[in-house]
Amino acid sequence: MTTLVTIPFSHYCEKARWALDYARVDYREEGHVPGFHRIATRRAGGRNTVPVLVLDDGSALDDSPLIVRWADERAGAERKLLPPEGPGRDEALALERRFDRDLGPHVRRFGYFHVLPDRALTLRLMDASTPRAERVGLRALFPVLRRFMRRHMRIDEAGAVASRDRYRAVFDEVAARLKDGRPYLMGDRFGAADITFAALAAPLLGPAEVPFPLPPVEALPAALGREIDELRAHPAGALALRVYRTHRTR
Numbered sequence: 001m002t003t004l005v006t007i008p009f010s011h012y013c014e015k016a017r018w019a020l021d022y023a024r025v026d027y028r029e030e031g032h033v034p035g036f037h038r039i040a041t042r043r044a045g046g047r048n049t050v051p052v053l054v055l056d057d058g059s060a061l062d063d064s065p066l067i068v069r070w071a072d073e074r075a076g077a078e079r080k081l082l083p084p085e086g087p088g089r090d091e092a093l094a095l096e097r098r099f100d101r102d103l104g105p106h107v108r109r110f111g112y113f114h115v116l117p118d119r120a121l122t123l124r125l126m127d128a129s130t131p132r133a134e135r136v137g138l139r140a141l142f143p144v145l146r147r148f149m150r151r152h153m154r155i156d157e158a159g160a161v162a163s164r165d166r167y168r169a170v171f172d173e174v175a176a177r178l179k180d181g182r183p184y185l186m187g188d189r190f191g192a193a194d195i196t197f198a199a200l201a202a203p204l205l206g207p208a209e210v211p212f213p214l215p216p217v218e219a220l221p222a223a224l225g226r227e228i229d230e231l232r233a234h235p236a237g238a239l240a241l242r243v244y245r246t247h248r249t250r
């Protein structure tokens with residue numbers, strides 16, 4: 001069966017999962033904890049990152065934009081994720097690329113900067129829907145993994161401040177697009193650009209409809225909680241929360 005290899009709480013995985021769910025594709029999810037995921041992604045024919053979608057013929061799509069396109073090709077006319085060939089499609093794909101590049105990594109770095117010092121909170125996030133043996137291994141290797149992540153993603157105070165500027169610029173750009181009263185990023189129709197923005201912003205918004213257990217805001221460090229409150233009140237945050245409420249369905 002078509003299998004989505006994930007780190008369940010990863011926001012790029014949530015983007016792919018949402019696209020597949022929205023297109024009503026049948027698949028199963030195989031979740032892993034960070035670090036151990038590389039064994040699974042390599043075995044699946046991907047590289048080091050999740051999501052990887054393993055198709056029935058054994059081939060692998062190892063990048064979320066490929067998975068969104070694959071889902072779109074299988075979606076019924078009412079659930080298309082992308083406009084047909086033409087300038088509208090190019091614009092939607094450009095928005096997706098912009099969010100993949102300038103929103104996802106910066107939301108992640110800011111979030112990790114605040115969460116990683118709290119071992120219990122980090123483990124709680126990483127544990128959900130993963131094999132028991134990996135959860136045991138994660139506990140043993142946690143200090144090594146945390147050090148690796150901090151170095152690899154340059155997670156430090158200066159990085160967090162720079163990342164906040166980067167994702168806030170994207171939030172402001174989204175708000176500017178919505179100024180003309182359009183309900184969705186591409187106009188009247190919900191699609192891949194909305195999914196990408198909302199899923200990649202979700203770790204700093206905490207929508208109730210995310211299909212795995214996110215810790216409540218009260219359980220998060222105060223500085224992160226304050227940022228979440230501000231982003232929820234931002235017009236772009238409001239769009240993400242609204243599309244989660246109305247379109248995070250199968």
Ligand SMILES: N[C@@H](CCC(=O)N[C@@H](CS)C(=O)NCC(=O)O)C(=O)O
Pocket residue numbers: 007010011012013035038048049050051062063064065100108
């Ligand atoms: N280009 C990739 C990026 C996905 C990505 O950054 N995935 C992160 C999780 S949020 C990952 O797998 N990190 C683990 C690693 O690099 O080892 C996509 O859009 O699918």
